Amino acid sequence: MRRPLLLALLALFLLGFPPAGSARAQTAPSAGPPPVTLQPEESRADIWRAIRQGERGTVAAPNAAGGQLVQSEGEAWRELRLGAYKLWAGWILLGAVGLVALFFALRGRVPIEGGPAGTTIRRFNGIERFAHWLTATTFIVLALTGLNLMFGRTLLLPLVGKDAFAVLTQWGKFLHNYLAFGFMAGIALMFVLWVWYNIPNRHDIVWILKGGGLLGGGHPSAKRFNAGQKFVFWSVVLLGTSLSLSGLQLLFPFTFHFFDSTFAFVNSWFGTALPTGLSPMAEQQLAVLWHGLVSVVLIAIVIGHIYIGSIGMEGAFQAMGSGRVDLNWARQHHDLWVAELERKRVLPAE
Ligand code: HEM
Known part of the structure; x- marks a missing residue:
């Protein structure tokens, strides 16, 4: 149940923003590097690592909170x-x-x-x-x-x-x-x-x-x-x-x-x-x-x-x-x- 959802969210996630304090995504589209779209079976550890380390991007999802894929402070x-x-x-x-x-x-x-x-x-x-x-x-x-x-x-x-x-x-x-x-x-x-x-x-x-x-x-x-x-x-x-x-x-x-x-x-x-x-x-x-x-x-x-x-x-x-x-x-x-x-x-x- 959770995996397709994560993949779908991930597919919406665009990398390429300057590093910030949290892995929070933003809803506004921007003119940056081209979007990264993950295929269903694709595992991109590098992307997850970047997100965890505070890399920011944008999501097209209407709910900005849902665009925060990892929040290390939660631990x-x-x-x-x-x-x-x-x-x-x-x-x-x-x-x-x-x-x-x-x-x-x-x-x-x-x-x-x-x-x-x-x-x-x-x-x-x-x-x-x-x-x-x-x-x-x-x-x-x-x-x-x-x-x-x-x-x-x-x-x-x-x-x-x-x-x-x-x-x-x-x-x-x-x-x-x-x-x-x-x-x-x-x-x-x-x-x-x-x-x-x-x-x-x-x-x-x-x-x-x-x-x-x-x-x-x-x-x-x-x-x-x-x-x-x-x-x-x-x-x-x-x-x-x-x-x-x-x-x-x-x-x-x-x-x-x-x-x-x-x-x-x-x-x-x-x-x-x-x-x-x-x-x-x-x-x-x-x-x-x-x-x-x-x-x-x-x-x-x-x-x-x-x-x-x-x-x-x-x-x-x-x-x-x-x-x-x-x-x-x-x-x-x-x-x-x-x-x-x-x-x-x-x-x-x-
Ligand atoms: C079984 C539980 C409680 C008993 C037996 C109790 C008893 C009393 C009594 C006898 C008074 C009047 C004092 C006077 O005549 O001067 C009083 C006043 C008051 N009670 Fe309670 N109370 C209870 C629970 C609570 C709770 C849960 C709250 C709020 C969360 C609360 C808030 C107040 C306040 C703001 C006053 C007025 C200020 C004061 O007299 O301290 N009471 N209460």
Whole structure:
């Protein structure tokens, strides 16, 4: 199947361009040396060697990406992806789980000081909780199915066997492709609903200097969101957007050129010399590496977030569960927000 296709492509390939960094072919016809046309059974090692060494030519095929017959960088990319890259991704994730476990062992569950007041106040309305849980559920499925693509062959395949792994991975891939749109909608909605409360202010600096009060030593003041939550919010919005864009580039291959445009933009602003004029294949390879790296960093951050929003802090989960929190919890963690509600006479609660 592949041989006639290669030969057909090769027959379209014209040699005679000055050597360049990659064996990328171009679609535009040019006035150069006469075209080389290979006969079906002809094996021309010299041509393949030249292509591999960076010789350029032109193809008449409408798809320029298909005209790249050999990309030697792909080998280095594959080695990196299956080697150091995967190893570091694993360490980042294990590190996040380890840190959370260590924190829990040292600090235990952060209690509501003085116990619950028994009176609750509204913290998040229905739309806010919908946006949160849409983002959270889609993200968790995307994370699990994505991690399966990264580590599944090493960790899951030996456990469940080839057949089950194939079925799981295929369904996982479908889920990954389609739920991505739910995640994008979720972060867009969260951005619109919460950006106002996540603009940094002077209280955030004090909050950070006091380590959020989590390590002991008093409770720094905070409005509706503290600096830690703002960090989570901006990580989800910015890294989530970057994940979405690189994901779209993977979902619709050779359609977008986000890396080329980003590198050109960075070069023009910072005078850097990032490579531009990337081949379509290099674009896709960078998208794979970037998508995986950003997802691992965001998953590590979200592991910390899930911990503190559930078992790590007494009274936190109800905020996203019922939408209401205990008044003492609110005073302890968001005193300025409570004071503002009191000023606006929104308190006491029903
Ligand atoms: C089972 C999983 C999760 C639980 C139990 C959880 C819990 C919570 C809770 C309780 C809050 C409100 C905190 C407050 O009242 O101050 C919250 C807020 C938030 N959550 Fe989650 N969450 C989960 C998953 C996620 C995921 C996967 C994302 C994004 C990918 C996410 C993004 C956010 C953001 C941006 C906020 C607002 C900022 C913040 O409070 O940190 N959550 N979550």
